[in-house]
Amino acid sequence: MNAIAAERIDAGHGPEAGIAATEWKPIGRIGALFPDPLDDDADDDEVVVTTRRAIGRVALVATETAGRFQREAVEHDPMSWLLAPRRVFDGAAAVDACLTRDACMRGILVHGLGLGLDVERSAVDALLASDGEDDDFDEREFDYLYGGGAGGASQSDRDAVARSTRLRLFTATIAETRENRMLQAFHASVARSASEVRARLAGRFGPDLADVADIRLGIHPSAPLVIALVPSPVAAMIVKMGEDCASSAARTFAVDIQQVIQA
Secondary structure (H helix, E strand, C coil): CCCEEEECCCCCCCCCCCCCCCCCEEEEEHHHHCCCCCCCCCCCCCCCCCCHHHHHHHHHHHHHHHHHHHHCCCCCCHHHHHHCECHHHCCCEHHHHCCCHHHHHHHHHHHHCCCCCCCCHHHHHHHHHHCCCHHHHHHHHHHHHHCCCCCCCCHHHHHHHHHCCCCEEEEEEEEEEECCEEEEEEEEEEECCHHHHHHHHHHHHCHHHHHCCEEEECCCCCCHHHHHHCCHHHHHHHHHHHCCCCCCHHHHCEEEEEEEEEC
16 A cells, blocks of 8 residues: 655644744655555564553554544644654654654644644754653643543552642533534633543533543644634633633633534
8 A cells, every 4th residue: 555645734734832834745655664554464574572552652642643633624644644754753753753752742742732744853842841840741641631530540650640730721622513413612721630621511511522522731722613713812811811820710710612503
C-alpha cells in the first residue's frame, strides 16, 4: 500500500503560540519507509524490540492525532502524519519516535494544543518548559486525557496526583446528533480535574452527553465549536479568568453556551 503523503498547514489549522506555518510539502512514499500493515509478515521485515509501555505511547499519540483531526476537521490523513518525518521528533516519524516518553509527551502537546502539523521541536519544548512543573506534567496530561482519580494508587501516585490538583481552567465542547436533533455546547469552568468538570456536565446536560464531551485544559479559540459558539468578548473574559484561577471569583466561575437545531 504505497502512498504519496503531503502536508498542509493553513490559517484554520495552523500553529499557535507564534509558531510559523509552512506550505504544502511532499514527504515521499510511505511504502518505501513502512511496509503495508495489511500484508503478511515477510522474512526480511525489520525487527523492532520494544516494550508494552512503549507500544501504549504510540497508540496514545495515534489516538490523539485521529481525535484532533476529526475534532478540527483537518484535511490530512492521520496515518500519513504518524508515518512521515516530523521536525518535532528531530526528523523521525511519530510511529518510531513516540516509543520514548519525551517524544510521546511532545506528540500529545502538539495535538492537545492544536499546534501546526510540522512544528519545530524547540517551540514545543519551550511550551513544555513554561508549564512550570515538569515533574508532574505527565500526571496532568493523564488527568486531562482520562479524567484522573487516585483510587487504589500507590503512595507515589497519590503524591503525584496531589501536586496536580490545583485549580485550573478547563473547557469542554459537545457535538451530538440524535433523532433529528443536533446539540452543540461549550462549557468553561475552573476545577481541579477533568473528572470534576465531567460531573458538572452530567448535571447540566445529562450523563450521556457528558460522556462524549471533549474536555481540555484552557481555551482553544481556533477550535471550530469555540469559533461557532463563543463571542470574542466572552472568550477574552474566559482567558482572563484562567490567568487568575486562585481568585475567589474563579471558584464559582462557569460559562455554558449551547444551541439546538431541530430538523
